[in-house]
Amino acid sequence: MTAQGFDGVERRGLMFVLSSPSGAGKTTLSRMLLEREPGLKMSVSATTRPMRPGEVEGRDYFFVDKKKFETMVEHSELLEWATVFDNRYGTPRAPVEAALSVGQDVLFDIDWQGTQQLHQKASADVVRVFILPPSAADLEKRLHTRAQDSEEVIRGRMSRASHELSHWAEYDYIVVNHNVDDAFAEVQSILKAERLKRERRTGLTEFVRGLQRQLEK
Numbered sequence: 001m002t003a004q005g006f007d008g009v010e011r012r013g014l015m016f017v018l019s020s021p022s023g024a025g026k027t028t029l030s031r032m033l034l035e036r037e038p039g040l041k042m043s044v045s046a047t048t049r050p051m052r053p054g055e056v057e058g059r060d061y062f063f064v065d066k067k068k069f070e071t072m073v074e075h076s077e078l079l080e081w082a083t084v085f086d087n088r089y090g091t092p093r094a095p096v097e098a099a100l101s102v103g104q105d106v107l108f109d110i111d112w113q114g115t116q117q118l119h120q121k122a123s124a125d126v127v128r129v130f131i132l133p134p135s136a137a138d139l140e141k142r143l144h145t146r147a148q149d150s151e152e153v154i155r156g157r158m159s160r161a162s163h164e165l166s167h168w169a170e171y172d173y174i175v176v177n178h179n180v181d182d183a184f185a186e187v188q189s190i191l192k193a194e195r196l197k198r199e200r201r202t203g204l205t206e207f208v209r210g211l212q213r214q215l216e217k
């Protein structure tokens with residue numbers, strides 16, 4: 001489970017989690033990260049919710065019915081799963097394990113329940129980032145601007161937002177998404193810094209020993 005850093009020092013892959021109330025900007029920030037950060041792979045979730053206009057099977061989600069979802073749970077095919085807004089969502093285990101095993105970092109857009117489950121399983125390798133909207137009015141406006149959910153769905157998501165927010169203190173980093181470019185720069189900095197953490201850089205001892213050998217010649 002090691003990745004080669006840009007400086008040639010090996011390290012363990014990490015699981016980078018973005019959570020927020022619906023509409024705060026996780027999907028937007030995830031797409032920007034995937035475009036600009038090599039070595040990062042998106043975990044594509046399975047869900048029982050209906051496909052939105054513009055969504056693509058296998059890119060945005062694996063859209064499955066309730067029976068299929070239950071079978072995936074029974075067969076331990078999901079690394080974590082939760083019921084969110086009356087639908088089920090879960091992370092397929094195999095692609096995440098495959099990515100980590102070849103040294104890639106994995107990006108998750110999941111809720112607080114899934115984050116807790118991942119953290120219980122692999123706390124040292126999980127980095128948790130919570131995205132806050134600048135205000136309730138902005139959050140509601142963003143859900144409307146996205147124009148992909150009915151009024152009823154938007155009302156449901158707004159009424160759940162306060163409960164989602166109550167989990168903010170379980171996260172390692174908090175980013176307020178006022179301006180998307182600023183929020184992206186902050187999220188990208190977190191990823192870059194976490195990739196450099198001494199504890200994950202399994203190749204450091206060997207690298208430093210090599211330096212010492214050169215210095216002692």
Ligand SMILES: Nc1ncnc2c1ncn2[C@@H]1O[C@H](COP(=O)(O)OP(=O)(O)OP(=O)(O)O)[C@@H](O)[C@H]1O
Nearest residue numbers: 022023024025026027028142145146177178179180
């Ligand atoms: N900083 C921002 N300023 C204005 N609009 C934004 C900002 N960030 C994201 N948006 C817009 O807000 C809408 C919701 O964003 P997005 O779909 O990324 O949210 P999300 O957190 O992934 O929501 P969900 O949990 O429902 O999937 C989108 O139309 C997006 O373009």
Ligand SMILES: Nc1nc2c(ncn2[C@@H]2O[C@H](COP(=O)(O)O)[C@@H](O)[C@H]2O)c(=O)[nH]1
Nearest residue numbers: 045081082084089090091109110111113114
């Ligand atoms: N615990 C999990 N939560 C997930 C997963 N995939 C997505 N989500 C969260 O669900 C809500 C709603 O998403 P939407 O696409 O319907 O707007 C959002 O908070 C996602 O983060 C998952 O695999 N596990």
